[in-house]
Amino acid sequence: MSNVIEVRNLSKQYRIGGMKARNETFREFLVKTLKRPLRAFSNRENSRGDQSFWALRDINFDISEGEVVGIIGRNGAGKSTLLKIISRITDPTDGYIRVRGRLASLLEVGTGFHPELTGRENIFLNGAILGMTRAEILSKFDEIVAFSEIERFLDTPVKRYSSGMYIRLAFSVAAHLNPEILVVDEVLAVGDMAFQKKCLGKMNDVSRSGRTILFVSHNISAIEHLCKRGIVLTQGQLAFSGTAKEAVHYYMHTAMGDGDTGTSGNSVDLSQAPGRWAQRRPLLRQLEFCLEDGKSLKAGVRIGAPLTIRVHFVLPVPTSSFDIGLGFDNLLGQRVFTAHTAFEPIRGHDQVTGPQVIECEIPSLTLVPGEYVLRVWMDIGQAEVDKIDNAARFEVIPSDYYGTGKSPWNGVFVLKHRWSMVGPKDNSSFAASEAIPAIEPPVS
């Protein structure tokens, strides 16, 4: 099969001082321009101490016709930058991409929607912006309207739409794009559950139609489900390329996990945690896990076993108003449980400052077997001051939770419950219509 996309030595550099450059006024520009001849004599590059970083560094890969490729990576790994370059929104700093065929990209739904225009008008405008011709839009108009379920409001300005209607319409236009190569960024994370499901279904149809698709999502299960191939980006570099399953596995275990965080025994050092959100202060310092009988976290936590998590952190100012949150996500990226001090205020203590330890005791961890990822965050007053994704990972291992010799495996969590027979139902109260039909053998 021929390659429809070839990426070679692709690099993109951003200047961190770009924020400064943006606000550069005309006066500064003039001064700089006038000084330019002089600058040739002075030491180059150092004038402002401009810092730069590589959002992408030396990326190489090929995509052949009809492949559906998922791009996975943490926030800031360079996924969006890569899509922006492929979509020709921004230029690479170095390297090149060769694209064969008509490419359409969808970095956002509803790009170019105008609030003053009606739904009908926006379908045409948005379609044209996404690269459809008028004839194409006309031929698909009814389909788009039907998919969006907003027939009645077609002639209402979209500024009067609910956000759900707006997103449905926007996605419907996008879903009817018909390019040879489609680039999609995170657009499935919109709308209500029912519509999301519909969108995933549509994506599935598209991916089966032999189109080449590049797909970025945080929804790991969507990637696994829709894509055949996966590419993992880590800090602007291509870390892994293989089947979607392998890529997800790699991402879960390497890019996110243990390799990076300093797990030693039952404590995790957070001072250099790679999952820390940008612009957060490193106030969260350490996580400590206390299991029953002093067991090691590496061995896993049995279903229903007690688990105590100690969070070590630093309060930079004396305060009595701070909160700590712990989020448990499963490997599909679903939040299964949140423990937050706001649910059980530890108020009434005096103002404290400096290093502190807080303890969250879970008497019985009733999650189904599998791997879990912990997010931890901290608020002072109402402001979030620190937040770390993938602060730690642990496994819940099967156990005879119900005491029946069988370990539960299905669903998201386990819950004590009881079954018992009430006894035979009184026959006289059966209406004729409720009579149990005889099971007929299937016609072969």
Add this chain to the structure above:
Amino acid sequence: MATTELVIKPRKGWQPIDFREAFQYRELLAFLVWRDIKIRYRQTLLGGLWSVLQPLLGTLIFVLVFNRWAGVHSDGPPYSLFAFAGLAPWTFFSNSVSNSSNSLIASQQLVSRVYFPRIFIPLGTVGAFLLDLALSLGVLGGMMIYYRWPLSAKVLLLPIFVIGTLMAASGIGFAFSALNVLFRDIKYVVPFLIQMGLFVTPVIYPVRYIPSRWQALFGLNPMAGMVLGFRYCLLGSPVYWPLVLTSLLVCLICFVVGLMLFRRIERLFADVI
């Protein structure tokens, strides 16, 4: 369908204009013009009437202030015809320049989220004002009938001046919209320049008020020649060819330089906007 091959690589320096691509996207330009026209007067009581009311009200003020009180006289036709024939292209020009200068930053979302020839953003804005120009020319026709002012065959030359005005407006719009992405100062400079422009363009007064040795120099203002041209074609007013030809040349230069500047800065838009 022939497979198109595209190589995305760093661009540096001056860029050629991709006419083929512009042609491929021509429908989008039409849609952008249509959008601008549609939304311009949405939720206004008078709607599209505003496009002719603006130069009409301007004319009324000029007649009262400059003609009646200050004693400015036209170069032949009734002053209101004279003023309106100058205001029609001037209003088109000033609206086009001020709106297209802000068009890119107003379309931030588009610029950073989807690809299409960026030049269509300011060009579409200018294009939408062509409708207003056509409507005002219609009103001028009505006024000429009212004043029984004859239309001569000179009107056949009008397209030259419409194109000249269009080139000046879009060229300046290209340059300002692109520079506006880098330096928001432009936003504050443009209204001032337009205000000044009205005084150095013979809209309110006839060009004979300018000493003859300065008249050719006046042609460096692209709109000076265009306003004269409009009056020449529509009202048969006297024309000063050296001035008009200089202006036409300046219009062309504005267009080419604006386009080149735009293409040069274009690659930075998404990163800087």
